[in-house]
Each structure stands twice: as structure tokens, then as C-alpha cells.
């Protein structure tokens with residue numbers, strides 16, 4: 379009797395190539411987020427990303443109970459897959475350190491084929507912060523975006539009370555190009571806006587290997 383082979387990640391990766399994307403930089407790896415990864419990352423986020431009295435995110439997605447967070451988190455990731463189109467896409471990758479999922483990095487774009495820019499965002503589980511991973515994963519993401527996906531600018535925004543994010547931006551070569559005002563937990567909060575151009579970029583000091591980018595280029599409409 380023959381049995382139907384079980385579905386594998388590469389099957390759905392053939393449908394949605396972001397899931398097959400890999401960026402390897404030494405012990406660090408960024409890779410497409412499977413449903414199983416969503417479960418692990420949602421649990422990690424529910425354990426804490428930042429101190430409760432500081433909100434680093436412009437959309438305060440961590441201001442829910444630890445019970446609510448995993449489903450909200452999964453629904454966000456499913457929405458980004460469902461809404462992915464060349465006109466408007468968000469690409470999120472799981473961050474692994476020596477194989478362990480420790481956080482996530484993403485980029486948000488609109489009309490990318492013409493604009494060639496996007497805003498990156500990230501988070502690490504609170505126990506994984508402050509030992510260089512934020513810088514290493516930002517540098518690895520810049521390799522993917524500049525060298526493989528056709529970006530000519532990468533932007534970032536960080537509230538003025540988020541020194542870690544601002545320090546990472548500075549170290550990677552971003553320049554401040556303005557401020558924006560946000561309402562945060564009922565109060566005014568100023569966000570520093572930054573942009574990185576290839577000429578200013580401080581490349582990582584480890585080799586970075588990217589696989590699966592060609593099919594993603596076709597997906598976002600910038601194939602050669």
C-alpha cells in the first residue's frame with residue numbers, strides 16, 4: 379500500500395518562497411517563519427521582550443496579556459502572508475542563534491518596485507538582548523535587502539527612549555533624517571527616524587550566505 383507523503387515546509391515554501399529564505403552569518407541565521415516557528419516565537423514574546431514600563435513599538439502589540447499574545451501574534455503573521463503582494467509586502471524572518479529561535483526581524487514596504495525602500499523592525503526575547511545579536515541580525519538583514527533584494531535605502535524608527543535600537547542603527551551606519559510624533563499609551567512620544575544608504579553601510583565582519591532570494595525577487599516583482 380502506498381501512503382501519501384506528509385506535507386513538508388518545502389512544499390509550502392514552493393508556494394510562498396519567503397518561507398525558504400535563509401540568511402546565515404556565523405552562528406546567526408535568519409529564516410522564513412513556519413507555523414511551528416510562530417508557536418515558539420509567540421511563546422518567547424509572551425515571556426517578555428521589554429520592561430513593562432517602556433513601549434518600544436509604534437503598534438503596541440505587547441500590551442496584551444501573556445494568554446492573548448500567542449494567538450494575536452499568529453494572526454499577525456498569517457495576515458502578512460495573506461496580504462503579501464508586490465504593491466505592499468511585509469517580510470518577516472525568524473532569528474536563530476546556534477539553532478535556537480531568539481527573536482524576529484522584518485521589513486515593511488509599499489510600491490517597492492519603484493521606491494526601493496522599506497522600514498525594518500525587530501525584537502529579541504528579553505534574555506537574548508545586550509550581547510550583540512541585535513547588531514548582527516540588522517547587519518545580516520541589510521545584506522539580504524541591499525545585496526539580494528534590490529533595496530537602495532533602508533529606514534528605521536526608534537522612540538527616543540530606546541537607546542539599544544538607536545545604538546544599533548548608529549553602529550550600522552544609519553543617519554538621522556527627522557522625527558515623528560506618536561501617541562503612546564495616551565501620551566506624546568517622539569520617534570527618531572533614520573535612513574541607511576549603501577555608501578554609509580557598515581558591513582558585517584563575518585561572511586553572510588543567502589539562499590532562496592531569487593524566487594523572492596520574482597515574488598516582489600524585481601527579478602532580473
Ligand SMILES: CC(C)(COP(=O)(O)OP(=O)(O)OC[C@H]1O[C@@H](n2cnc3c(N)ncnc32)[C@H](O)[C@@H]1OP(=O)(O)O)[C@@H](O)C(=O)NCCC(=O)NCCS
Nearest residue numbers: 434500501502507508509510511512513536541542543545
Ligand atoms: C533593539 C534590539 C533588537 C537590539 O538588540 P540587542 O541585542 O540588545 O543589541 P546589541 O547588543 O547588538 O546592541 C545594543 C547597543 O545598545 C547599547 N545600549 C543598550 N542599552 C543602552 C542604554 N540604556 N544606553 C545607551 N546604550 C545602550 C549597547 O551598549 C549596545 O551598543 P554597543 O555594542 O556599542 O555597546 C533589542 O534590544 C530588542 O529586542 N529590544 C526590544 C524591542 C525593540 O526595541 N525593538 C526595536 C523597535 S524600533
